[in-house]
Amino acid sequence: MKQLTRAVLFSAFLFMAFPITALAQSAGQPDNLAIVKTMYDDFGKGNVPGVLAVIDPKAEWFEAENFIYWEGKPFIGPNAIVNGVFAKIGGEWDYWKLEDLQLFQMTNGMVLGTGRYQAKYKKNGAVIDAQFAHVFTLKDRKVIKFQQYTDTKQVSEAIKK
Numbered sequence: 001m002k003q004l005t006r007a008v009l010f011s012a013f014l015f016m017a018f019p020i021t022a023l024a025q026s027a028g029q030p031d032n033l034a035i036v037k038t039m040y041d042d043f044g045k046g047n048v049p050g051v052l053a054v055i056d057p058k059a060e061w062f063e064a065e066n067f068i069y070w071e072g073k074p075f076i077g078p079n080a081i082v083n084g085v086f087a088k089i090g091g092e093w094d095y096w097k098l099e100d101l102q103l104f105q106m107t108n109g110m111v112l113g114t115g116r117y118q119a120k121y122k123k124n125g126a127v128i129d130a131q132f133a134h135v136f137t138l139k140d141r142k143v144i145k146f147q148q149y150t151d152t153k154q155v156s157e158a159i160k161k
Contacts, residue, residue: 126158
């Protein structure tokens with residue numbers, strides 16, 4: 001009983017101490033949620049090498065259909081992801097923040113991240129506040145697949161202003 005009480009108290013502490021909500025931890029996959037959380041933290045700090053360290057060399061990165069960086073097919077591997085997505089975000093936006101982030105452990109090595117993009121486009125000062133969902137698939141502690149879902153219309157309209 002003491003161990004259960006300690007576990008409950010520790011879980012409550014973690015829930016209050018960290019801004020990301022981690023729910024539905026699945027047996028056998030406890031590290032996937034932590035890996036994705038660290039990935040988001042590194043992205044927020046601009047630590048691109050930290051983000052890339054957990055992406056498999058053959059990872060498939062799918063931007064949402066009709067998103068401004070969608071090329072009709074996935075980006076394959078870290079270099080393609082950097083050049084096709086990260087470098088463009090860094091070059092074209094004054095800031096690109098992920099707010100209200102929540103993470104959910106799913107089955108089959110998957111983690112769901114939900115929240116809002118808040119960003120400002122450099123060329124015209126247009127601001128977005130768009131919902132997103134990210135689905136990560138991990139294998140052997142590496143991201144092997146990413147799928148983005150977001151309000152593509154809002155982002156497209158912002159860059160046209």
